[in-house]
Structures are given as structure tokens and as C-alpha cells.
Amino acid sequence: MGADFVTGKLADVVNWARKFSLFSYPFVTACCGMEYMSVAAPKYDIARFGAEFPRFSPRQADLMIIVGTITERQGPALRRIYDQMCEPKWVIAFGVCASTGGFYQNYSTMPGADQVVPVDVYIPGCPPRPEQVLDALVLLQERIQRGEGHSQVVLKAEALAKKKGGEYDVPAMSIKPRTDHLAALPSATKPTGGEG
Amino acid sequence: MDNTLAPPQTRRVVMGIQEPQDFDAPELPTEPLPLNMGPSHPAMHGTVRMVLEVEGEKISSADVQIGYLHRCFEKESEFATWTQVFPYTDRLNYISPMLNNVGYAMAVEKLLGITNQIPERAQYIRVIVGEMSRITDHMTCLGASAMELGAFTVFLYMLKAREWLFELIEEVCGARLTVSYLRIGGCAWDLPEGFAEKLRSILERSKGVLAEVSTLLDRNRIFRDRLDGIGVVTQQDCLQYGITGPVARSTGLAYDVRKDAPYLVYDRFDFDVPVGSVGDNFDRYAVRVEEMKQSMRILEQALQQIQPGPVAVNDPRIILPAKSETYNSIEAMIAHFKIIMDGIHVPPGEVYSYTEAGNGELGFYLVSDGTGRPWKCRVRPPCFAATAILPELLKGLFIADIVPTFGLMNMIGGECDR
Amino acid sequence: MSQNVLERLKAQFTGGELLDTGSQHGDEWARIRRDAWVTVATFLRDDPATKMEMFTDLTVVDRFATEPRFDVVLHLYSVSLKQRVRLYAGVPEEDPTLETLVPVWAGANWFEREAYDLYGVRFKGHPDLRRILMYPEFVGHPLRKDYPKEKRQPLVRRQPGSVD
């Protein structure tokens, strides 16, 4: 029991470290890029949340922000870049185009980036206001702390499967509704409500 | 007139390096190496892919591949009513959406034959918001380019100033970026209270920012070295490729739709068309800086001349009735319904309407079959033409030169790929 | 204003190359016989009275259910004389080909590629007639009126239900 307790706490600490040192890879394709600039610019200053420095190499980034419309032609590039990122990695779909395709429903645009890569947080809006983006980042940080990011779940399941030496099978992950909006971060480490 | 900072002959010899071949050391034989930039590359503005063939640092051939942001503007327009196209135009050149609004609204009005019925105030408003958009356009372009050249401060300064304009635009139309503020036949609504004062103060502060930026860049050795004499476009190229706007003007080709075919009320303002002399990257930079100053001149004059009045034509078949009427009388309800659902009925015909957008001549070629939606809604994207010359332009340059050259062409995915 | 462009054309081309001319909403247009496409364009560029130096725009209209089905539409502008003209060339569905304008204006290159990509009009003599906006694997020409708006041709998709 004691060992579990220690490892559990250790994982929390690691996640806590992860969520405040996000290195983002902005996959900027379209209009939303303008607002992404605003987010990075002085007024909204995403640096305050530890996602300071955009890394333009996927191998140095653990957070991919998909900013703008993804077309079918763009799809393979997106997928490839995601595969190049080191695990654990997280994805934010910035804007309604990246989330669902938005009002571009046609032969060229992809109905949401999650057709190609698993998305952890979706930001609505066309484009979203910078405030929404910061909110999404906080949302993602809580998710990371809870260890519920897609790739975190995959890693956990793999580890579990290895321990059991059995089949590796991952249940499809659902995004939890945000329950504790203003919770102090340590308390957010406690398992919160919502479906498992 | 020549607004560039210095005559070319003094400009071409910074560090005594003129041509790339000066770097070609004969004892370094290299075989051609294919190199791929993009589609996701920090300097590719997201959505362009360049398949280069380099010999050492030198580019021997470049294949510029666009289309990674093809969002089917035309197909979507053919399935939307004339009014529903506005949101799509916002997202063409998304760093100057108001200018696209203006271009499209004027095209449809030309097709409807109501161009001269647009109230004067509406025309002034269009000029004002348009020029504001032009300033944000150039600020974004220069800021981003400077950042790609390592001048991150300039990026932050420019975005600070752009943020002021965005907030004012938000006060006007409720959106920072994707505005959809204009309507066929006028504007959605009038300017907010105290608009003039706010804009004036913003202009003052923005001038300060521009001054700061020019002190940072204009005589900055690193910056100049990467711009001067690089990526030279000739006037002949512009005519051949249909390049307009700042890129064309940087070559000394003084073509500006606002002067050559004045629309709206542009003929009432006193402003200059800045032109360059060399047509290199630095000229493109300088022309854009000067254009922002000219836009500010226009804005100041417009704020003085604008008079109160209606902001849309008085035609129940084009403009929606008041909501109170819509909810309380069957007549207005029907009118509202028909305009929203069936769309404004534009008589059959074809028209090509052109305005001066951030990147040059933004043309709309509309074909109407008499129903409520366009049969064809073609947009003639200025930066498509400018991007088309890149393969020629990049030959013989260094890889490092791609960044400023591409950046100052100001290729905008939404507009180029549509 | 630019009526004189049409006048010049009428005066120059009397062999039936000019199928029709007209003016609408202040835009002058001329419908050119297919085989005279390049000749007329070159003339307009070089003639001192027209001087259409600037290649402005080239696109295609799909006039579905009429003959000929496609119209290649060319917009030209004379910077020096400040006059514009629009040229049409009808292209039938069975044989959607037209002479290329690249030798006349180098800028026609990408515009013709786009026209080929989206409408399937092939330009004879074009240096490299590839798709430009759509990817090479794409089948069909999406801006034709009979191409369904939402018919996607995905290059890559996730496995359904997986979290990968």
C-alpha cells in the first residue's frame, strides 16, 4: 500500500511539473493564427501560464496547438508531425475549424482535426477570443494533472498491460466536463467528478 | 514620387556583398540536394510547401506548392445566399477582413446597379474601417517578417498597436477579426459612440510605434543585410504576373486602384502612393511602412469630412426590416424571411469589380443567374499572383533569403488558396 | 471609356474571330473564337491603342446545361491607358482544351493550373499542367457544377474508436 501511495504521489508531482512546462508547437494554418499571435503578444501573454515558448520543432514540443482549418491535403502532414512529438503529448484544437470544420463543410476541408490526431481540448469560436485560449490552457493543465490526456492514458494502459503481461487494449477516452473551475491546483489533483 | 529611404546605388552595398555568387567558393563542389520546406514551417505562414533543390546554400530550383488552405470559397459561395458570402470573404485575407468586405459588397452592388445609391456616410465608414484594416494588415506582415528575421521586439510592438485597432474594430462590429460588418447596400449599423476620438488617439499612439520600429529596423545592419538587393522584382515581372499592391509599387510601378480608378470617396482625400525604386525586399518593407502613414492621413481626413446620415440604402428588397416590425407584422416577417432564406435577388449578369486590398488589386468576378445565390463568385486574389513569381524569384538566392522574401510578399493562405 | 478596345478588336478581327462583344455594368467584354484565343490576346497586349500589359485574372465559368459548357474568362488591364477588357472563350465539355497563354503572359501559368485543377480545362502547350490547389491524388474537378460539395477524398484518417 505504501509503495502505491508513494508512486501515486510521485506521478502527481510529475504531472504537476509537466503542466507548467508545456512547450507548444503551434500548427498554424489559417485565420486563427492572427488570434494566436495576440495570445502570445503582450496583452494576453500566454507565458504567464508556463506555456511560454513556441517550439517550431515537434521533437522539442509536447503540446500541439492546431490553429486553423485543416484540409484533407494538410492531413498527412499533421499526422506526421504529431507522430514525431515525444510522449506524453497533448493537442489543443484552436478554433471551430480545427474542432469540427466549422462552416467549411466541403470537398477540401477536414471535419475537425480529430479525424487525424486525438484532441484533448477543443476551443470553439471563429476565431476564439484570446481569453478562451487561456481558459483552454488551464483546462488542459488540470487534465494533465489528473493524468487524463490521451497519450497519458495510452502510456498508463501500456504500463499496466506490461505489468500484467496481457493484451494491450485502451478504452476510447472521453473528455471530462470541467467541474472545479476555480479550484486551487493541489485540490485539482484529487479525482474530480464526471464519467470515468 | 519616391518614399524609400535612400537611393538604390548607396543601398546595394551593405557589407560589400551584392550577389550570392560572391559566396561561391570554387573549391566547394556540391551536388544538388533536394530540400523540403513546409507545409508546416515557422516561416511558411503555416500553409505553403517549398520543394527546393539546393547546391550548398544556394537554391538552384524551387517548386512552391500552395493549396494547403484551400477552403473552397467559390463552392461554399455557390451554396450560400449573396449575403451569406460575407463571412467567407472575412476569411480570405484574414489580416485585413474589412477590405475584403468592401470589395465584395461593392461587387454585388455593381451587379445590382445601386453603386451610386449608397449613402455617403456608409461610403465614409467603408473607407475608415478599410484603412484601419490596411494598417493592421501591414502591421501583421511587417511584425511577422521582422520576427522571422529575429527582431522579436518589433513583432511585440506591432502587435501591441494592432491590438488597439482590433479593439476599436470590435467596438464597431463585435468581432476582433472576422468582422462581417458590411452589408449589400451599406453597413450593418452605424459607428459606435466616441469612435472618432478613440481612433484619433490610436493613430497618435500608432505613429509612435511606427517611429520606434523604424529606429529599430531602418538602420539595423542585420536587418538591412537580409533585405537589401534581395528578391528583386522588376516592373516587367509585375505586368507579366499581374502583381499589384505593395510588391508592384516597390518596383516603382505606381498602380493603386484608389488613385487609378477611385471608388467610394477616395477621390476626396489627399494622399500619396508610395513607390520604391529597386523592387527588393527593403523596398517592399519601406513601401508598407509608408502606406500605413498614408492610411493614417486618409483616416484623419475622413474623420473630419464624415457627416451624420443613413448607413444603408432604403430598399426593402435589399435591407432587412426592423426587428420590431418583423416580429409584429406579417409584411415585415415575409420581407425578412425572403431576404434571409431566398436571398437578395440579383438580376442576371456578370461583373468584375476591383478594389485596393492589403496585397493589391482584389477583384471579384460575379456571375448571377437571377436567383438568390451566386452562380459563380470568383475572387481574384492579389497574393496568388505575387506567390506565383516566387519560383522564379528564389532561383539563385540562399536558403536564408527565402524567409524575408517570402515574408514580405505577404502571402496569406486564406486569400492565396481560398 | 474602354469602348475603344472593342472598336480596335472589331476593326482588327473581321474574320469571325470575334463571336460577340458587349458591355455590361461598365465592363466591356468580347467572346473570342477558340482558335483565335492567343492571337487576340497577343494583339491586345501589343497594340499601342490597347496596351493590355497587365495580366489580371483567368478563370472558368461552368455554364451547366448550356453549350458550350465552359467559358474560359480572361481579364486584362492596361496600366498605361487605364482600360480593361474581359475575354471569353467557349470550351465544350467533350473536348475541354484551349491554347495556353503562358507565352503571352508568364503569370498565366498558375491561373491556368488552377483552372485545370478546379474545372478540368486543359491548356495545350502549358509548361507544367499540374494540380495546384488540390492534391495530386484527388479525382475529379471540384468546381464543376456536378461535383457534390461535400464529396471528400481523405488521404488519412484515424482508426475509429482508438485513442492512439
Add this chain to the structure above:
Amino acid sequence: MSTGPVTTPPAPGAPPPVETVTVTIDGKTHQFPKGTNLLEACNATGANVPFFCYHPGLSSPAVCRQCLVEVKGQPKPVPSCYTPVADKMEVATASPKTLDVRRQMLEFTLVNHPIDCPICDKAGECMLQKHYFDWDGKLARNDGIKVKKAKVVDLGPTIVLDQERCILCTRCIRVCDEVAGVHQLEMSKRGDRELLGVAPGHKLDNPYSLNTVDVCPVGALTSKDFRFAMRAWELYATPSVCTGCATGCNTDVHSSRGRIYRLVPRVNEKVNKHWMCDEGRMTYKAVHTDRLAAPMSEGAAVEWDRALDDATRRLRTVLDQGPGRLGVVFNATSPNEDLYALAKLAFDHLGVGKAYLAGRDQGWSDKILVSADKNPNTAGAFAIGAGRLKTLLDLANDLKSGAIGALLVVGTDGVLVGDKASATMPLDKLEALVVLSTHKNAVTQAAHVALPLAGWAELDGTFTNKLGMVQRVHAAIPPAGDALAGWDILSHLAHKLGATMDFQSAKAVFTEASSKLPFMKGAEWGRGVRPLQLRFANSRG
């Protein structure tokens, strides 16, 4: 493609005119046969005279006064729908006075009209909306209380009436009287209290009742089937032909996102004029119910190639015993293209001797549109079969006697329930039963290989109605699942069987067939059509 008659030419079916009169309409003189209706005359000349109560297929009572025009010499504007043209008549359809009365009539009609557009089924195809927008455009001048009437009146099995929306044009009454031939609707009361309702002791239950919904210029009469199912302006219209019976009424299929929502009649003076029976309108429901979506082999869903291979193998084994052992079943519900392809494969390539014709049962009929033969293409099947087709009775006997070992069925309608004998049709005796079917049914159950067939709404093709007219249908929706058109499947099958039959398109089949078959001589394939969204087709009226 306008989906309804906005203007109508001078009565085409009329007997040759004894004399013509000269009428001046808007300054231009025209010749018209004596007795032509002035409204039709005006609109034939390109003028656009609006109307509510007039309908090209009905008599004109001139109750709506919307078609008033100025006639020189007349003190007041005259209702053009009620006035025959006279010699030297001078008519003004767009004079200030005409436009003014037109506007006033609309204002008058709108005084008591409820503000229902957002919830009205007719919105988007409403004549009142269209005429107001075209001719009035002025805002309301009175904000008085509107007269209250019943909003939901159940008139019968198919129709619901909203009395407030009714503009009292009496079109529906005349449809019942003049088309269905029964007097089931009536007006009661007077003035702005006037009401539409069922005649005492009646219900609106005639077999043509849904035509009243079509002719209703507003949303007063709504079909229970279509009610609140879909917004009209979102629908796409595709010209087609009703497959409910041998009459072959011309229809428009109204669909959206691959789903059909209703069938409405398309004008064809030679066949169905403006009308269509209620039964025919409901044939669309079958398109979306228990379809055979995927190829089945031995009762399991498989890929097309696998299914075709299995079918070929089974047929081949029997064919090797001699072509006489193979029977083919034509179906009177298949389009000409499928029948022709089957005939070509069976008779020319495989040399089968035994061919049978299946089809739906006979049913009720009347003197108006409904014919007893419920198959859309019996004429075509007989013409293509050219006397080689035997009945299902023969098929039953041949099966019992074991004369045939394999059966290729194209279209399963009525194969088992076709007639009394077929109820005991021993399909299980067969070594190979290959079935092309649109729906799952007992035959596909019994089949060794069942291949999904595209339905009438999903294919481009032609049907031959009982008058021998070859009529074109266009694909309105994508095929269900993996279904393919019959000619397509058959040419794949032929290819696998080593026969040289290779059709690339329905048009190719049609062209070959029409060059070979006398009954298809002169038939036109016509151009492709783009489904047109009603919001952009202007009002159906």
C-alpha cells in the same frame, strides 16, 4: 429548372381555333385564339400577372382579385383570369393603376394573415410570400387585432387545415370537385369570418386529397405526412416519374441529404396534367425501408467481388449442363436499361430459353390517374421480352418439374406473391438462385447470392408507361449502401461469365436500346440535371 408552372402557354390541348383575335398587351399586339383566358394570354407574352385563385388546371372563379389588369374602355380593372380575350383589346399589366390595385389586394389579403412564416410548412414555397415580395414590399399600415380562427382542423386521414392562414381562394374545393370528382370541401360564413371546412357529412378522404396541399397557395392545408418533417426551402427537387402504377405520372422528388421527404406532381399535359394520386405520393417511403444494402452470399454480407464470383461460379456450374437449365426472371418494375441489359445477357450471350416476367399484383383503378397495373414498366418489359416471357405460373411448374436448375432474378417484386401459384413456388429446389433486389424479402432470403439493386430514386434511367411513353428518371439520392444499378451489376456479371457485354453508363445502354428497339425510337435521354434547392427555384406556387 422551375418546379412549377409560373406562366402558362395558351391552352395547348385546345382544338384548332376557328378564328384568332388581336390583343394589345403592354403596347405590343399579339394574336390569340378566340376565347383564350386573358391571364394566360398576358403571361404567355412574358408579362407577369400574379394570381392566387386561378390555376391552369382548374376553372376560374375570380375570387382573389389578384390578377386585376387594366383594360382600355373598362371603368375598373378586370380580373384577367375571368376575362376571355376580345378583338382589339388593349391591356396594361404594369400600369401604375394596375400595380396599385395589385398592391392593395395584397395588403387586404395580409390584413388577417397570421405571422406564421417561421412555423409554416409552406414558408419558402408560398405564393403569398412571393407576391408580397414581388409586388408589395410596403410595411404594414394597420396594427389592428387579426381575426382569430381555428389553427388545427383535422379534415381527414391526410390533411390538416389552419383556417387563419387560408386566403379563401377555393382552389382546394375545385380540386376535389373537378379532379377527384367529389364535393368534400366548402366555404361557410362571409367576409373576414369566412371559413373553409368539410362539406356536411363528409371527410376529405378522396384518393387525390393531397393535391389540395399542392394547389394551396399558402400554408392553410398541410399534409400530415410532410407536416413539420422538413423546411421546404431546404429541399432539393429532382425530376422523376412515379413508379406506383403504369400511368407514370411525372413527379419531382424532393430530397435533402440523401433522404426523400415527399413526391410532388410535375406538369405533363399528356400524362398527369398537374395532378397525382395520394397512393403514388407515398411510394417514396419504400425507398428508405428494409433495403438490401450489401451483397449477400449464403446469407452473409460480403464484398462485391466475392459475391459476383460466387454468383458466377454457381451459374456456371448449371450453365455447363446446358443453357436450357438456366432461367431468368424479368421484372415489370425495372427500368428499360436493366431489362435491356438482362435481355441482352440472357438471350444474346447465354442463350437462355426460359424467361419469365414477374411484377406486382393488379390493384384498384379509376378513370382519373390510377391504373390497375401497379408496375411502372410493364409495356417496356413486354416490348423488350418480345414474346419470350412466360408467366410466373410457368415458372412454378418448371421449378416443380425441375426443368431449370438455376434462376437469375432481376427485381424481386411479386416473384413470390405474384399470383396464387407462386405462393407455392419451390425456389429451394434450385442449385443456384442469384437475385438482384432493392429490398430484403423472402426471395433474397431464399437466394444463394443476393445483390443490392439501386431503386428508382437512385438511378438514371427510363420507364415506359401504359401509353408507351418512354419517360426519364434522374438519380435524386445516392444508392442505399453498396447498391448498384441493374445494368451495371449485369455487365459485371457478364464480364465474369465471359460474355462480351460491357456497358459504362446508363446512357450507353439507353442509346443502344433505343437504336435497336422500335418502341424506344425517338426517345430522348436528355441532359443531366442538377438537383435544385427550392429556396433558389422561386416559389412553386
